[in-house]
Amino acid sequence: MSETNTNAPLLEVKGLKKYFKTRRGMLHAVDDVSFKIERGKTLGIVGESGCGKSTLGRAILRLLEPNGGQVLFEGQDVANLNAEQMRLKRRDMQIIFQDPFSSLNPRKTIAQTIGEPLKLNKIITDKNKRMERVLELMSIVGLAERLVNTYPHELDGGRRQRIGVARALALNPKFIVCDEPVSALDVSIQAQVLNLMKELQSSLGLTYMFITHDLSVVNHFSDDIGVMYLGRMIEKAPAEELFANPIHPYTKALLSAIPIPDIHYKMERILLRGEVSSPIEPPNMCRFAPRCNDCMEKCRTSEPALVEVSPGHFVSCFLASDEVMPV
C-alpha cells in the first residue's frame, strides 16, 4: 500500500456538491466542500444534524451521486467512474454505519453478513476457505467464534457494531468512512469500539474519515478536524489547534457547549440564538449569520471564503479573513 508516494494524499475532495430536489427548491446538503486526507490519518468531520456530514461521506463513496466536484482517490477521479468500475473501487473504500440495528440485514447470520463482500466480489469462492476468513475477521474485531451463526437481533449494539466493522474490513480497504460509528452505543461500549478502531488503524494502516456530532470523541480520534455548518466546511484545522484556538464563532460556540464531566472545569458558555436555518436555496450570505453573535453588515450580503489563517488552519469567516487580507 505504502510503496506509492506517501506524501500524496490518499483522498482529495475538490468542490464536492450534493443537492437534493425538494418541492420548495434545491436543498444544498453539501455545498462546495474541499479537503485532503493523508494516508494513515484520520479526518474528523463534526457538525450538528442537517449540516450535511453524512451526505458528504456517502457522496464520496458515491452511495449518493454527487452533483459536482471531484473525488480523487489515489489521484483517480472516482466521481467519473462508471457503475462497474465504481463497484470494483469500493473494495478500497468502505463505510461503517451509525446505527448497528438498521445497518445489518436481520435475516442474515453474522457469518453470512461478514462473508457477503467476499462472496459478491468473488474474492474467496470456496465456501470453507471463506468461512476461515470470516472467523479470522471475527477474531480481529473481537467477536467470539461461537457467535458465528447468530442473528443480529440476538446481539447487543456493541457486538453488532463490531460486525459492521468486520464487514467493512473484509475487502481489505484502504479508506473507511465512519459515519457516527459509536453514537448509538453506551459509553462503556463506545470506548471498546473506539479502541478497536484505533488499533485497526495502526495495524492495517487504515485511513479514516470520522463523521460525528460528538466533539469529545472526534478530538480523541482525529488528526485533523473539519467543522461543517449547513453544507459548508466552515473551519478546518489540526485537532489540537482547533480545540486550543478556534476562530469561527460557530466552532467556539460548539466547543463551549460540550458538557464536561468534571465539576471543577468551568467554561464560559457561548449560547447561540435560534436554530439552524433552512438549507433549501440558501441566500448569498454567511450561512451562520442569522445565529452569529458577531454578525456584521458584510456577513449578510456576501459569503466568506475558506482561507488559510495559519499553516493548516482554514476558516471561512470575515472576522478572520479580514485580518489576513485587509479590505
Add this chain to the structure above:
Amino acid sequence: MSNVSDNRRMALEIENLVVEYRTHEGTVHALNGLDLYIEKGKTLGLVGETGAGKTTAGLSVLRLVPDPPGVIVDGAIKLNGETIFDKTDKEMESIRGKAVSMIFQDPMTSLNPVFTVEDQIAEVIERHEQLTKEESYVKAREMLELVGIPGTRGGEYPHQFSGGMKQRVVIAIALACSPSVLIADEPTTALDVTIQAQVLEMMKGLREKYDTSMLMITHDLGIVAEICDSVSVIYAGRVIEHGDLEDVFDNTRHPYTEGLFNSLPNLQDRQSRLKPIQGLMPDPRDLPTGCPFHPRCDYAKDICSKERPPKTYRNERHYVECHLYNSENIVEGKVINR
C-alpha cells in the same frame, strides 16, 4: 442513613423498589431494590447505561409502568411524604402533571400531531387548575414565552417546530402546573449540542424560578456535572454509588463509576487511550449472583460473586455498594487506582 429520617425535606423518596417485567422469554429484573431520594428544590442525576433500569425508575414514580408485563413486587415511593402506592387510579390522575410530571426523551413522539401546541399545554392546565378555557390558553401562551417560544406561535402544530423547539414545548407542558417534582428522562439526548446547551440553560433557570425538585435521568456525566446537585449511579436496577456531586466526581469509589469516567474521551489529553469497562451489561433476565458488576470488575474477589455488597458510607450522604470497602478504608479510598 440519617438523611431519610427528616421526611419533610424530601420531595421524592424511593425505598427498596423492585420491579419486574414478566414476559414469555422470562422475568426481566428491571429494578432490584432501588433506593433514591431527592431533597426539596434539588436535582438528582440518575446515571446509568441502557437497560440499567433508569426509565423504569422514572415511570414507577408516575405509576406508569406498563402492566402487564410490569409488576411492582416490593418497595415504597413517597412523593412529598405521601405514599403513592396507596392512591387510587383517580387520585393518581390528578397527581400526574400536577405534583409530578415527566419529560420524555423523544420530543418527536411525545407531542400529539393533530393538536396545536397551545391546545396541548392548555389541556393540562385546564385539567388541574380552576381556570376557564380562555384563562388556560392565556397561561399556555405565557408558558411558551417562558421556554423561549413566541406566544404567537401557539396556534401552530408540532411538525412546524424543530426538534429543540418541540422539546421546549414538552418542557412547557411538564411545567405548566408547576409540579413539585419533575422527572426528565434523557431530555436532551435527541438534540444537537448547541441546542442542548440552550435547553439545559433554560431548565436551570426554570428550576430556580419554580423551586422544582428534579430527577435527571441521563447517561451523560457531563450533563450531570452541569445541572445536578447529587448523583446516583444505577447498575442492574440498583444504586451502586450515591453522593453529592463532589463526592462522586472527586472521590469516586465504585469501580463501575470509575469505569464510566475512564470510558469518556478526555478533552484535555487527546492521546490517552480509553480504558473501557470490559464485557457487557448483564442480561436483566439472568443477573449475576452477588454483586451484579462482579463479572466485569477488575477488582472482583471471591465474596463478590456470593454476597450482595451492603451500603458503605463515606460520609453522611456518599455511599457505595462494593465489597472493596469497609468503614475504615472508605474515607481514604485508594483501593482503585484512578
Add this chain to the structure above:
Amino acid sequence: MSEKTAAAPAAPSQFKKTNQWFDVWRRLKQSKTAVIGLVIFVLLCLMALTAPIFFNYEQDVIRINVQNRLQPPSAEHWMGTDDVGRDVLARVVWGSRASLSIAFSIVAFSLFVGGTIGSTAGYFGGVYDNVVMRIMDIFQAIPGILLAITIVAALGPNTVNLVIALVVSSCPVFARVVRGPVLTIREVEYVEAAKAIGAKSGTIITSHVLPNCLAPIIVQATLSVAGMILSVAALSFLGLGIQPPAPEWGAMLSGARTFIRDHSYLAFFPGLAIMITILSLNLLGDGLRDALDPRLKT
C-alpha cells in the same frame, strides 16, 4: 481487547442457528382462530390430495346415471345426487382439486409477476416506477372479474386461459403490495451497506430487500387464495371457467341454479365448501398478519 476475555452471558443455543420462523409459529399458535383456520385448511388440502382414494373419477364423478337423478341426501349419497345422477359428495371432494390447484397457481403466478414488477418499480423508482405503476393503475381501474371475463371470452374458455385471465387481473394488487414495503426497505442502511460492498441491484433486491418484506406479501397471498377460489367459482358459474363434466365448485353452483327451488342441497353443499375454504384462509391470513408483525411481539 478481545471479547473472549470478557465474561459474556453465555447462552447454550448460540452455536446453532435459531429459526426465525419458529417465533412466527409460536405467535400463530397463540391465536385460536388462526389455528382453527389452519386446521380446516390442512384438512381441505388433504381431502384434495386423497380424493382418488375415496372416489373413482370415471365411476363416481362424471358417469351419468339417470335412474339416480335428483336424490335428496341419504345414507348412500350423503349430499344427494345431481340432475344426471352423479354423487354430489364425490363431485365436491373432487371439485376441491380443481378449485384449490387453480387458485394456488393463479396466486403463485401473480405473486411472481406482480412481485417482480412491484419490487423493481419500488427499488429503482423514477420514471420506470411511474410508467409501470400507471399501467398497473389502468389494470386496477377495470373490475378484475370484468377483465377476466373479457380475456377468457377472447381467448376461449379453458383452464389455462382462466389462469392467465385471473393472473392478469390480480397482478396489480401484488405489484402494489410488494412495492410498498420495498420503498421502505430500500432506504434502510443495510441496503446501502450492500451497495457499499459491491452488491448488484439484483442481489440487493433478492437477498436484502425481499426477505425483509415477506410479511405483507404472505398475508396478501393467503387472503388472495380465498379471493381466487371465489373468482374461479364465479367464472365457472358464468360458464367461462372449468368446463363440464369436470367438477368444480363454482360450476356445480351454476348447474344447481335451475333446481334451487326443489333441490336446494345441490347448491348448498358446493356453496358450503366454498364458504368453509374462504373462511379458513381468511382466519389463517388474519392470524399470520398478527404473527408476522414483530411490533406485536410479546
